[in-house]
Amino acid sequence: MKRLIDKFTRRVEISHESRDVAAESGIVSRRKEAEQADNCRLECLPPEVRRYILSILNLSHLSALVHASPTFHQQYLVDRRYILCKSLEATIGCLTVEAYAVHRLSAPRNTSEFFDWYSEKCSHRAVPVTNDLTEGVASTIAGFYLRSVKPVVEECACRMLDNLAKNADDDHGDQQTIRPSQTEIMRLTRAAYRFQLLCQLTSPERTIRSSTEEKLQTLLNIMEPWEVEELFTFYQFALGVYDKVFTDIYWDLHPDNPKFDDQARPPTPDGAFDLDSGFVRDNLLEGTAIRGLTFLHTVLFQIKEHEHLVSTMQKQMKSSYIPINGMVGMFGETQQIIRRQEQPSIRDKMEADRVPLVFVRDELNRPPRTWTIIWGDTYSNLYGLHIPDEMRCWGYVFWDEATLERTGGAELLRNQWEECWGGYDPRGDFVRFEEGSLEE
Incomplete structure (x- = not known):
């Protein structure tokens, strides 16, 4: 679980850069397939696990995730106050x-x-x-x-x-x-x-x-x-x-x-x-x-x-x-x-x-x-x-x-x-x- 979260968080950080790099090097399809597989694994997680993932992200990563994933966005809306407060603590303590x-x-x-x-x-x-x-x-x-x-x-x-x-x-x-x-x-x-x-x-x-x-x-x-x-x-x-x-x-x-x-x-x-x-x-x-x-x-x-x-x-x-x-x-x-x-x-x-x-x-x-x-x-x-x-x-x-x-x-x-x-x-x-x- 930790490896999955760390991997996704890292990808969120570099996603806007990796698209350009991938396009130039001709590996778009392989990267896209890998990202889709990871997304599937994440979005198929139980709701309580998705809630935990959202609660440990800093505000930048939280924003990126809820904008990228309809499933996580819906989870975020269900428990918005709790997730925002936990993310604030993770970001600025x-x-x-x-x-x-x-x-x-x-x-x-x-x-x-x-x-x-x-x-x-x-x-x-x-x-x-x-x-x-x-x-x-x-x-x-x-x-x-x-x-x-x-x-x-x-x-x-x-x-x-x-x-x-x-x-x-x-x-x-x-x-x-x-x-x-x-x-x-x-x-x-x-x-x-x-x-x-x-x-x-x-x-x-x-x-x-x-x-x-x-x-x-x-x-x-x-x-x-x-x-x-x-x-x-x-x-x-x-x-x-x-x-x-x-x-x-x-x-x-x-x-x-x-x-x-x-x-x-x-x-x-x-x-x-x-x-x-x-x-x-x-x-x-x-x-x-x-x-x-x-x-x-x-x-x-x-x-x-x-x-x-x-x-x-x-x-x-x-x-x-x-x-x-x-x-x-x-x-x-x-x-x-x-x-x-x-x-x-x-x-x-x-x-x-x-x-x-x-x-x-x-x-x-x-x-x-x-x-x-x-x-x-x-x-x-x-x-x-x-x-x-x-x-x-x-x-x-x-x-x-x-x-x-x-x-x-x-x-x-x-x-x-x-x-x-x-x-x-x-x-x-x-x-x-x-x-x-x-x-x-």
């Missing part, structure tokens, strides 16, 4: 909490209640959240993952590995053959979902502007500092995508472009944007980035023509003044100082006490090797602008120890950290908490 959080926040609700729920779920990840999902919710979560999360995460991983290869030592010649591990993909996926939460929390339809920073800080307070870095790294990836787009469409949107000559000045013509102003450009970048994963997917994959890109961006570009990036933004030094003064935490005390935090192994809920390297195997609650942007460019916080060894990433990390800080520890900028000042 404990990150189902993040996926469900995105779904819950997509509808208007009390954000204080949401944060209470989210904090509690993040503290008890071993308890399956799929028990709380209806069939409709599970279907919505699965669809969003397949349409938006998975392809954007894979593109992000590819670009960051390319940046790592460009910046690391040339002696590591196997960089181009590296495929992200399951743990690495899970870290990236967690960052993507939390990026979506950030976008939802900053939606002008959800909250008054004055409370946005408070809500974002509450979100960050739930995370470990290296998880905040994951989020910020993914956010900067999105900024980089739109920054390139802004450069590509600069003249198309320039107020001096002759196509706007029929409009009087001032004000700036409709459809034009002053991207020469750093202030305006930064605010437009932020506002466009926080449109979320669906629009990011559209820009990355669905727009092929330049004019289509221009018209789409003219409709979707907007300014935001939260701010998120920059020295006074949510990830900047000023906000972290204010937070430590107004909301001192046990994590701050752990940092002040230099509590040991050594790398054990690559697991989703443990700090990555890069984090323990830069902080000397002790706890740090710093993130954001205390970390060089050059390190986030290649996704330092996502990669396993094995990837660092194969690519020269560890040496690159140490060099970039040394170039930024020398022998200085930026944790020294913050006042040490007096012993006993925090409640246990």
Whole structure:
């Protein structure tokens, strides 16, 4: 049975490629006969066995199977909620909490209640959240993952590995053959979902502007500092995508472009944007980035023509003044100082006490090797602008120890950290908490 399932799963993965290969090599009929025999064996299995097969597939394989087989499709419809929930667990595991959080926040609700729920779920990840999902919710979560999360995460991983290869030592010649591990993909996926939460929390339809920073800080307070870095790294990836787009469409949107000559000045013509102003450009970048994963997917994959890109961006570009990036933004030094003064935490005390935090192994809920390297195997609650942007460019916080060894990433990390800080520890900028000042 296991061999049969493994064989079918493998064929699902390569089916769209194998047809072309088979046609070119003249073995279409033999391959087709073999596939028909396997299909017959699978579709003749008892219903309870077919149910089990469907329940252990990840979402991509599940989708492929139910579209390829009428028998399995019918079985899927009979027990859709159970199968979708099991497939979500097989695909994203404990990150189902993040996926469900995105779904819950997509509808208007009390954000204080949401944060209470989210904090509690993040503290008890071993308890399956799929028990709380209806069939409709599970279907919505699965669809969003397949349409938006998975392809954007894979593109992000590819670009960051390319940046790592460009910046690391040339002696590591196997960089181009590296495929992200399951743990690495899970870290990236967690960052993507939390990026979506950030976008939802900053939606002008959800909250008054004055409370946005408070809500974002509450979100960050739930995370470990290296998880905040994951989020910020993914956010900067999105900024980089739109920054390139802004450069590509600069003249198309320039107020001096002759196509706007029929409009009087001032004000700036409709459809034009002053991207020469750093202030305006930064605010437009932020506002466009926080449109979320669906629009990011559209820009990355669905727009092929330049004019289509221009018209789409003219409709979707907007300014935001939260701010998120920059020295006074949510990830900047000023906000972290204010937070430590107004909301001192046990994590701050752990940092002040230099509590040991050594790398054990690559697991989703443990700090990555890069984090323990830069902080000397002790706890740090710093993130954001205390970390060089050059390190986030290649996704330092996502990669396993094995990837660092194969690519020269560890040496690159140490060099970039040394170039930024020398022998200085930026944790020294913050006042040490007096012993006993925090409640246990």
